[in-house]
Structure formats: C-alpha cells, structure tokens
Amino acid sequence: MILVTLDTRPILVSGATGYIGGRLVPRLLEAGYHVRCVARSPRKLESRGWIRHPNVEVVEADLNDIDAIMRAAVGCRAAYYLVHSMQAAGSKYREVDRRLASNFVEACVSGGVERMLYLGGLGETGDDLSEHLSSRREVEQILGASSVPLTVFRAAMIIGSGSASFEILRYLVERLPLMITPRWVVTRCQPIAVRNVLAYLIGALDAPETAGRTLDIGGPDVVTYLDLMNTMAKARGLPRRRVLAIPLLTPRLSSAWIHLVTPVSARMARPLAEGLRNEVVCRNDDAAGLIPQALLTVQEAIDAALLRTDEQDVETSWSAAGPIPGDPGWAGGEVFRDTWTVLVASSEAAAFKAICRVGGGHGYYALDWLWRVRGWMDRLVGGPGLRRGRRDPENVAFGEALDFWRVTGIEAPEHLALRAEMKVPGEALLEFHVEPADDEAADGESDRLVRVVQTASFIPRGLFGLIYWYAVLPLHGFVFRGMLRGIRKNAEKEVHPSGRPKAWRDPKVHSIRPEQRWRRLTPGTALGAALAPPRSSE
Template identity: 65%
Template sequence: MSGVRQERRRPALLGVSEGWPAPDREHPREGGAAEVQKRVTSDGGRPQQSSAESAAHAATASRRLLVTGATGYIGGRLAPRLLERGYAVRCLVRSEAKLRARPWTDHPNLEIVEGDAGEPGDLDRALRGVETAYYLIHSMVVAGAEYRQRDRRLAENFAAAARRQGVRRIVYLGGLGETGEGLSDHLSSRREVEHALGSGGVPVTVLRAAMIIGSGSASFEILRYLVERLPVMVTPRWVSTRCQPIAVRDVLHYLAACLEEPATTGETLEIGGPDVVTYLQMMRLMEEARELPRRLILPVPLLTPRLSSHWIHLVTPLSRHIARPLAEGLRNEVVVQDDRAARLMPHQPLPVPEAIRLALENATSHRVETSWSDAGPMPGDPDWAGGSVFQDSWAVEVDATPDEVFEAVCRIGGGNGWYAADWLWRLRGWMDRLIGGPGLRRGRRHPRQVRYGDALDFWRVTEVAEPRRLALRAEMKLPGVARLAFDIDPLEDDSQGAVGVGRTRLIQTAQFIPRGLLGLAYWYAVLPLHYVVFRGMLRGIRDAVEQAHSRHDDAPETAATGRRRHRSRPARWNVAD
C-alpha cells in the first residue's frame, strides 16, 4: 500500500459532527440556524424595522433565557430558535468546545457558561439575571441504572439555585402518561423531576409529550432500527399500545411559544400531534417511507417489555440501560387528554406520516446536516441517531496544486474511465443494467467539465466546489444510498512554507446508508473490492496529475534539438495523518 492510506475502513454510526457531506456554508438552508446570522446586518444591527417592531425586539432582547442541555437533542435545536426570535440566550454546558461545533454559536446574543449542573456555584453563575430557564437535562444516557436518583438530585439543586437567583419561571419537557401504579420507571422519573423542579417555589411550566418523532429520539430510533434490520419480528404486547407522537419541530414550537403566553406559567400541559396510532401502525408507516418489503410482525403476549429490551439491545445500537426503561415505557398508553396547550398556543402540528418522512429523509437526502427545525441528526445527538452510515476513506498526497488535482478528479467517468480497474466498473455497470439501472451507458456531458446535476455514468453530481470538492450520489440499483466524494486540501510546501504552492492532499470517501439486511450484506460484500477500486483510483489520479505537472515545469533546452528536457519529479507525498 505504498503511499495510499485507508483512513477509515469501518462501519460508523455518524452524526453530523463528522460532516457528511460538507455543509454548504455559503448558502445555508432557509430557516436554519445559519439563517440567524444572515438576519444581522454587517454593522451589527438589524434590518430596517418599524418603531413598534424595534420596541418589541428591544423588549425581547432584554429577556435573558437559560437553556440547559444545549449540546443535546432538544436543547441543541431550541437554542438557535430562541436566538432567531431575538432573545438573549445563555447556555450552561459542561464543555464549551463541544457546543462551539454548532453553526449558531457565534451569534451576538449568545452567552456560554461552562459548568456542571450538579455544582451549586456553577448553577448560580448560569442563572444570575435569567428570567426563564429551560431545564432539558436527562441522565439516562450517562448515569445508566442510577439515572432516576441523579435526575431527581439535579432537579432539586436547579430549583434551589433558581430561587436564589430570582428566576421567574422554569420550563421543563416531560413525558406524557397517566399517573398511577402502572406507570413505568422512566415516566415515573419524569414525574419526580417535575415535583423536584417545583420544590424551590419558582413556577414551573411542564410540557408533557409522548414519543418525539425525529432522528435522535431514542424511542423513535428503536422502532426504526427494528423495521430496517428485521424482516421478521416477534414483538411484545406494546406494539398494540396507543400513543400520540409529535414531530420534533412541533415540540420546539411549544417550548418557544409558551414564553409569549403568560397563561402557561405554572401549568402542566400536554402536547401531541394530530394522530393517535399504535406502535405497529408507526412501524408500517416506516416500512412505506423507507420502501422496504412488508415485515412479518408476530405479537407474542408472553414477551415482556423487560425481555424485549434485551433483543432491542442486540438488534439496535442502543445500550441495554437505555433500551430497558424505554421499552418498559412503551406499555403505557400516552394520549393527550387535556388540549389546553393547543388552545393557548395555536399551531398546526404535522401528521404522523409526514413527521416520519421528515425524520427518515436524511437517509435518502444528500444533505445530512440539518437546521434546528429539521428532524435530522445534529452535533450532540447520540451516536445512534439517524441510522447506520458505513464509510470507507482513502487519502494520498500529490505533488501538484489543488487546481491541477481538481481538474483530474473532474475527468472521471464516461470515455475517460476511472483511472484504475475499469473492467470492474464496466462489470458493475453491466450488472446494474440487468436489473433495470442506468449502468454506464449515460457517460458524461463533457470530457473535462462537470457541473451540478450532471450524470457521470451511474453517478449524479451533487456538489461542485472548485477546486476543493466534488461529490456524487449513486443512481444505480442498490439496497441503500451510496455516495462518493473527493476532498482536496492544499498542504504547506516544505521548502517555502507557503500553502498550496505545490502539494495537495486528495481524500476520497465512499459512504453507504443500507436499507434493511440486504443493504448490510451488500456493504460487506463489496468492501474488499474497495482496496482495488479506490486505492487504484487514487494512485491513478496521482500519477496522471504528477506526470502532467512535470511536463509544465521549466527545463533548459538542449543545444542539439532545441527541445525541453523534462525532469522527473519524485512523488513527495506521505500517508495521511
């Protein structure tokens, strides 16, 4: 493997923090967190407003809010929404560096306090001068079986600190479900936190929700993994339990809207989507959204939720200490009985089929990184959020400029071939045509130029960022979604210390998002061929670029022929770090 380094050859459960594909920082998605920054003018002010709007904005900006759990699933989506509404937001986090991975953390109205929610001194610093505090801390992931005691203790400390600092209101996102002896430990813990937060005398607004539909919601992810990975399922009785799930964007609406409705202060409100369904019906909707063959689901009354947590742990990436309390909670019917939230904060929530589609579309869209209003994964979501993403990366250093490397990369496909193992590409194209795919017959529009939307054999160009990146998405028949990207990074020249003078790192990344067991089998079947195809392609690109580069070097002409004498340049490249 001289010179070519396989950087990552392992299946990975990727969150957005790994950056696939590279986010479009110049054109962020409308309504996303990056849009918050666009709405601020270059001189630090706001766009032109009427006097009434200015007064309203000033009043809003004077209200300082605290968001705990800002590196987590809900908090990481809520904070930018509040910033967009003009509030001054303070985030209490254990690691400021972790929060800084968010695209919205350079907002002028954001303040970050690094501290521990278990330390009274840190809580006092975070809550000082705060009007409303969002309590979005949950210890089930980090504390394991002891989460219940830890959650209660943290909530009591928070309530005491809020009283000391004169906080006017606490907002808490709890769990829906009728209180009684049959309530699961997980939902009972949520009730204990509600009471603990109210123990300090500060009014608490509690929003109780059932399953949140969104990538990163553990209960939702359990169902999704089961549907994707098991063509035949033996399920416990909870598949027939009724629930009223709610899309993550609707949860965010209610969390933000309660600030503007004084009547919600000190109230416990139930929030949900428009549909009441069983978990079995949700699994069927997931089948349709993922275009999977119909699963054979066999409910078995003797299979208890406690036992089902063990096979959930085996089939899904969720650990047993997360799966067990959630599986036990699935036996409780969670349906909205009190509609005051909908009356106090009018809103049209998403139907369950639409919410599921949005939550799953990250697996079929070439944009995985999402804004706060979407259902896809974000930095800080659990590792299992969004599904299995398998990745294989190779890198090589080339003795040429980024422009020269990019030009060579843009020549792949069509009559130019793929720089190595062309017979394997032709074989794959022939197999694709046999099953109804495009194969290699489409070729390419232009032998040297590519642009967004171009066809390259059975690939489609999804991103062109000259001279730094070319990204493709496969349109061949596959049990999943395949992508191929080339990233080009200039390196520091050894002799002159300048960047991009003559050395470049080329990184090639193949990614596959499987659909069902067939998708998993496909990935592991083709993985050994990557050594031949991708390693060979990188070496072919490197050799072609360096040969072309050397032909352009200035060389003295010989007196006899008047021709240039080409000097062979050694390949100055090493394995990637």
C-alpha cells in the same frame, strides 16, 4: 407617545448540546430572544451556525456544580430544563436526575429566574409506571416545588430526524420484515413532530397563562406502535411489517434486541423499552388551545424526518449527547503507538477534508468489509458498532459520534482525534495530523506536498489488553496503508480534478510507511505526552 421596552434578559437553556436543546436555541434566536446556553462541554457547540449570533452566550457549567449553575442563572428571565441522565450506569440515572434537578431549582431561585419550563414524558401516574417515566415525574415534582412558576410539557414519542425513538423505529422497519415483539406493540401512543414540540416550548414564553400548568402535547393521531411501523414501511415503500407479539420478551431482552438491530445502545434502549408498556396519550388538548399551531400527522412527521435524513441534513442527533471522556483514571503503565505517514500532493485543507470523510456511509477508504466485521463483533458484545454512522457526510464536530468513534479533538486543517467507544480491553485513540512538507517537493517540481501522519495509541487494561494489541497489530499494515492511500487519492482529486499532478510520479508521494512500528512507554509517563503523535523524523 408609548415606550416599548424590550426585555433583553437572557433565556437560560440547559442541555443546549442535546437533541431538543440544540434545536431550540436557534429558534429562540430567530424569535428575537437573547439566549444563555449552559454546556458541560462548550466545544460541542463550536460547529453550530448560531454560535456566532450576537444574542447568544455560552457558559461552561456542569449541573453537578451548584456554584457554576448559580452564576449562569443570574439575571435570566426564564430557564429551560432539558436534561435527562438515561445513559447513567444502571438505574442510577434516577438518582442523578434528582440531584441535577435540585441544583437547577436552587440556581433559578437564587438567580431571580421568573419562569421554568420542562419537557417531560406522557404516561398515567401509578405503580405500573416505568422507571424512566417515574423518574421524569420525580423531576417534575422537584422543579414544581419551588417558588418559581413551572410549565411542564409532557410528550410521547418525538418524531424527528436524529431522535433515538425515530432511529429505533426506522431501523426496525427497514431491516426486519418479520418481527417477534413484546405485547407492547399494540399499546396506544400519541407521537408528536419535533417541530411542534419546539413551537410549544417557545410559545409558552409569551403565554403567561401556561405558567404553573402541566400540559400534554401530542400530534392529531392516536396510534399503536404497530401502526407506526406500518406507516414507516409505507413511507419507505416497503410492504407491511409482519409482527408476532408474545408475552415472554422482558425489557432486558427487548433492549438487547434493539441494540443488535438499531444504533441505540442497550443501556439507552432499556428505559425506552420499559416505557413502551405504558399508554401515552394526551388527556386533554389544553396546550393546543393556549399555543395554537398546525400539528403534523404521523405520516407527515415521518415524511419530514425521512426527508431530512435522506438529504443528510440532520440538525441534531441523539448520538452526540453525553459527556466527553477525558484521560482515563487508570492512566499510566504501558502505552503503545503505531504511526504511519504519507505525502500528499494537495493543500492542507484538502487533505483534512479527506480525513474528515472517514466513517459513516463513506466507509474507511479500504477494507470496508473488515470494518463491518469489527462493527458486528462490537455489537455482539454490547458496543455501538458502526450503526451510529455520522450526522453529516462531509463535516465532523467536537463531541459527535462517528460510527464507534467519538470526536475528542479537532483543529482544522491540522488535527483530528477520535477516541474509540467500541468494546476494547483498554483505551484507544486514532489521530491524524496534517503538516506542510514543501521541503520534499518532487524533483524540484512546484507541486505542493503535505504530510499526513496517522497514529493509533492504545493503553491496555490487564493481560487481555496486551493480547488484544498484539493480535490487531499485524492488521494495521493493511488497514492503515489502505486508509492513507484512499485519503491521499481523495485529497489530490479535490485539488487536481482534471488530471494528475506531476508529483504523483515521484515514488516518495506513493510511499506509505510506518515511522515507528510501535512504541512502549514506561509507567509514570504523562498520558498527554504519551498520546501526542511524534513529529516526523525525516
């Protein structure tokens, strides 16, 4: 009799809330592995369908906290390092990456991890390597210098719905029939489909011969970036893009242009733009021999990504990466609030569902042109604007981006909090609360009413912050009234698709009014209390 012992030791995945990590975890679970996710903000994983899988556990740990990551690594069979700090301020991401990688190595060594796996970037070594790719090489060296065998996969552009590189390509092609570009437009690259990247990452676990190896991975096509643009144009049914390549555009100017045209910020676009000058082509096909699979062509990868995008079935997105900001360090001083309320003849669930539809392609229920103008203004001063959109047209999850908002609180069907990431001279928060209002049933009718309370909170920074608040305050009456009117109609149609409820005839249901036009809190007030919306005084 042969006894087969299954290794149930967990696989550690750092960066589980990121683009690759968020797709890797469910595929590891499908393959039968036990997975331990390390997340700085575990709430960002609550909306993932796999979070309730019996073979997954989530550990709250920041890679800056060496003790926490050591505890997370104890007893793990293998560990994936899928963390990059490209969005750190300025060039500090290299310093941050070195520190995080060193902590990760120390944790793996002390925890008895047998294998480490890392996804880095393609590109020849040398003095001309971009700072971004040089940083990735440094991480490789730090990970590889330990006693734990390391498998490194080096990839060029990853083509998949929701990836930053793919979104840059798609927006440039869809919006610009004529482009003035740097000379990197004729640089050769070897893109790879995201599904192929995931297959390599998972396949290496059961391919011991990949331990201690650095493997270049890419698709079957070697193309220029101009070829990529024309392939995208063809997939979109657009004519070939006309490109004028000039030597004058620096990475700084290129990243600023990418920021204006695409959803990606200039801070994130700059390291990507710098890397475009380097040829990124596989030097060998060892990976394909060790972990054989069907590799998608560039055309097939783009078609698959566009299908997911058009069907609004994007599994993970680049825009959800990064920390969730807490209370600002300068909390205190003046906090202003503007609160509006409306009665809705629907259930709490329907009202909350209508609230969660705001933003993205759906718009804001009213005055969308004004929101678009605000988005363009934000892009011009370096903010995200409205181009980030949303990952899903109906649902939002903690930590996700919603245009120039970030979801920082969600308790269905009662509460949604959005923190502004637009460029404003202060901190802005937009909150929605849904609560029963059966005590205000219309003229004794049985139609159920709920109350939707919308609160805008603002902590100004300096004199300009005060000027900004008083400048936008008159617009709230138009914007909030229209938004709440749209939420009410959307929620009531959800519950009463065949006709209007009797409560619609009650004037109180139609009333949209401010509870407190504004409120000023004095210095020393706790920020949490300041930002908590008031309960209705009615």
